Amino acid sequence: MTSATSLTEQNRAVVEAMFAAANKGDVEGVFSYLSDDVTVIEPLFLPFGKAYHGKDEFLGLAQVLPNYLDISSITVHYTIADGDRVAACVGITDIATGELTHFIEQFTVQNGKIVENRLFYHDAGTLIDQPKAA
DSSP states (O other), X not given: OOTTSOHHHHHHHHHHHHHHHHHTTOHHHHHHTEEEEEEEEOOTTSTXXXXXXXXXXXXXXXXXXXXXXXXXXXXXXXXXXXXXXXXXEEEEEETTTOOEEEXXXXXXXXXXXXXXXXXXXXXXGGGGGSOOOO
């Protein structure tokens, strides 16, 4: 990124690079874009719904998600960025149906690191019918 790149575009690049690392299965790469105290907020109606704090809990979420979603192939349809906020319209395949589950991930980026990720599901598919994860 050059100094001429706006903060908005720098933050968009952070989120897009994090997704690129995730799609390569590069956990270290993903972690390099997260702050140590990152918070991920999944809706409570989901079987894995709760707030996850820090990289250890983020890793725990990443280990539970494959029971429900095929996280090996994340489709980012588009991103929208404004200052420290970046939203990504995302699709991930629901394991039970093979259909894409659509949602928006809203990121807050500070000092080049993702500090918060809040998810908003449009179509939760079969996820809402699954029992709560331990």
